[in-house]
Amino acid sequence: MSDFTLDDLAALPKPEIIEEISYEPLLNARKEKIVELAPSYGLTYDVETLETDPAMIISQSGTYREAVLRARGNDIARSAYLYFARGAALEHLAAFYDVVRMAGESDDRLKRRVVLAVKGRSTAGTKPRYQFYAMSSSIEVEDAEVYTVERSPILYAAVLSTSLDGVAEAPLLETVRAAIEDPEVRGVNDTFVVRSAVIEVAPVTVAMTLLPNTDASIVATLAAQLPAAWAEQGKLGRDLTLDWIRAYLMVPGVHSVQISEPANDIVMQPFEAVRIGAVDLTIAGREF
Secondary structure, three states: OOOOOOOHHOOOOOOOOOOOOOOOHHHHHHHHHHHHHHHHHHHOOOOOOOOOOOOHHHHHHHHHHHHHHHHHHHHHHOOOOOOOOHHHHHHHHHHHOOOOOOOOOHHHHHHHHHHHHEEEEEEEEHHHHHHHHHHHHHEEEEEEEEEEHHHHHHEEEEEEOOOOOOOOOOHHHHHHHHHOOOOOOOOOOOOEEEOOOEEEEEEEEEEEEOOOOOOOOHHHHHHHHHHHHHHHHHOOOOOOOOHHHHHHOOOOOOOEEEEEOOOOOOOOOOOOOOEEEEEEEEEEEEOO
16 A cells, blocks of 8 residues: 555546436436326327427436436545545545645646655655655645665655756755755654756657658657657656657658667656657658
8 A cells, every 4th residue: 555646546446426327228217107107197108219209309308417417416426536536626635634735736736745645644754754745845846756775774855846857956955855854744863865856868869751741840849849748747767768759759640750869768767757858850751
């Protein structure tokens, strides 16, 4: 349970408070009820398959509304669960764990802090506890990892910032240091080294072959978007793979890509991060 994350919550089945039944079974049940009740009113009803019959039109409308209300009821009930909570419902849920949304904080980031707050409730200086206070120190902290090197008693805190290059500058590092070294937070014998998690900025050089009718401007567009797209996914410990670069660039209109930089996958440790630096995309030619 110590490594439990939001990804683990995503793998759980959706809680179902109200049974969700598809449209057709609900409609058939209404049709059967009309046929069953008609004789008690002195009616012979045998046109339940005729969609233009007023009773069927009303049944279809009511069935649709029932299906929507069932789904909506489940959505409302699920908002009491961390993975499904959004907006104000999430803020109320977080408040139960003494976590308050920071200015400009996204739902996903707030959920991450709630998980860390719960896991780090021990006052014995656990990793989740320090991660929680690091991320709570500034909205500019995208992520944080706490680790040791071999048998050294020193604790290292690696900070990933929200800036495009991910580098945590000195003022942000000092903010994090002050938060985790607060006497109410830090374990008595814990000594910290706080540093930026980004250890490498990788240039990307790619020769792209386009389809004959593809607008050449697509190359410049992709070059401009690539660093930010990776920053969105390249969290702590995420490898920058050639497959990821290739998949991102293989949009409609692109025939093939030939990557020369980086030459190999860039492998990260859990406390490291890589960012894309200069991007050089060129048109190698056009083919079908």
